[in-house]
Amino acid sequence: MKLFKTAKGIFLKNNNRNYILKGEWNTIINRDNLFEYLSQQINDEQYSDDSKSSSIIEDFTLAPIGQQEVWAAGVTYLRSRDARMEESKDSGGADFYSKVYNAQRPELFFKSMPHRVAAHKENVFIRKDSQWNAPEPELTLFINSNGKIQGYTIGNDMSSRDIEGENPLYLPQAKVYEKSAALGPCLYVPEHPISSETVIGISVNRDEKNIFKSEIQLNRMKRSFTDLTEYLFRECDFENGVFLMTGTGIVPPNEFSLKAGDKIEISIDKIGMLTNIVAYK
Numbered sequence: 001m002k003l004f005k006t007a008k009g010i011f012l013k014n015n016n017r018n019y020i021l022k023g024e025w026n027t028i029i030n031r032d033n034l035f036e037y038l039s040q041q042i043n044d045e046q047y048s049d050d051s052k053s054s055s056i057i058e059d060f061t062l063a064p065i066g067q068q069e070v071w072a073a074g075v076t077y078l079r080s081r082d083a084r085m086e087e088s089k090d091s092g093g094a095d096f097y098s099k100v101y102n103a104q105r106p107e108l109f110f111k112s113m114p115h116r117v118a119a120h121k122e123n124v125f126i127r128k129d130s131q132w133n134a135p136e137p138e139l140t141l142f143i144n145s146n147g148k149i150q151g152y153t154i155g156n157d158m159s160s161r162d163i164e165g166e167n168p169l170y171l172p173q174a175k176v177y178e179k180s181a182a183l184g185p186c187l188y189v190p191e192h193p194i195s196s197e198t199v200i201g202i203s204v205n206r207d208e209k210n211i212f213k214s215e216i217q218l219n220r221m222k223r224s225f226t227d228l229t230e231y232l233f234r235e236c237d238f239e240n241g242v243f244l245m246t247g248t249g250i251v252p253p254n255e256f257s258l259k260a261g262d263k264i265e266i267s268i269d270k271i272g273m274l275t276n277i278v279a280y281k
C-alpha cells in the first residue's frame with residue numbers, strides 16, 4: 001500500500017485503486033500496525049474516483065512528512081566508506097570512516113527539519129560554497145514513536161563532498177542546508193518488511209543525456225535496520241515518529257559533481273521513483 005500526502009488531501013493507493021483518507025498526516029502514520037489500520041480504512045472510507053485522484057496524486061504531491069525529524073545513518077555500505085576515505089585523505093580524517101564502518105555504534109546524524117525537505121518534483125539545492133556535490137540514494141525508514149518500523153520511502157541525502165572531505169567536523173555543513181534532503185514520492189506500507197533483495201537505482205541526466213547511472217541491492221548494507229533504530233531511540237524520543245535515511249551504497253566517481261539543472265531520479269523497487277532537479281537557493 002502507498003500513502004500519498006498531497007496539497008488536496010491524503011490518498012491511499014492499493015491495487016490500482018485510490019482512496020481518500022480523513023485525518024491528519026502525523027496521526028495517520030504514527031501508529032503500531034499501520035498496515036492493518038490502512039487495510040481497515042479501505043473498507044470504511046469513501047472510494048474516490050480513480051482518474052481524478054490519480055492526477056491529483058501526480059500533480060500535487062508533497063513530501064510524505066509531517067512534524068517528523070529526518071535523521072541519517074552513514075558509512076553503512078563499503079562504497080560509502082571507501083569514497084569518504086578517498087575524499088578525506090588529505091585531511092587526516094580518513095581513518096574515522098574505516099573505524100566507524102567496523103564499530104559497533106553506527107554513525108547517525110541529524111539531517112533535516114521537515115520544512116527543509118524537498119518533495120518529489122521539487123528542486124534540491126547544491127551549496128554555492130561547494131564545488132563537489134553528489135546525490136545519495138537511500139532507503140528511508142519511517143519509524144513510529146514506539147520505535148517500530150512502519151513504512152519506507154525514498155530519500156536523497158545530498159552531500160557536499162569537498163566540505164566534508166576538508167574536515168569531518170564540517171559534516172553538518174556538508175549535509176544540512178535548505179533542500180539538502182528529498183523524500184518521496186509516497187510512504188510505502190507493506191504487510192511484511194521490505195525484501196533484502198530490493199534494488200535501489202539512481203540516474204542523473206544533464207541536458208537530457210545520462211551522465212551517471214548505478215544500482216545496488218539492500219543486502220549489501222552492513223547494518224540492520226533494527227540496530228540503527230535501536231541506537232537512534234536510545235536517548236531520543238520522537239513524539240510523531242521519525243524518518244531515518246539508511247546510508248548510501250552508491251557514490252559517483254570522483255570526477256562527478258552535480259550542476260544546476262541536473263535531473264536526479266532515484267528508484268526503489270515497490271516504492272516508485274523520486275525525481276528532483278538540482279538548483280541553487
Ligand code: DO4
Nearest residue numbers: 073074075076080247248
Ligand atoms: O560520514 C558521512 C556521511 C555518510 C553518509 O551520508 C552515507 O554513508 O550515506
Ligand code: MG
Nearest residue numbers: 136157247248
Ligand atoms: Mg548518506
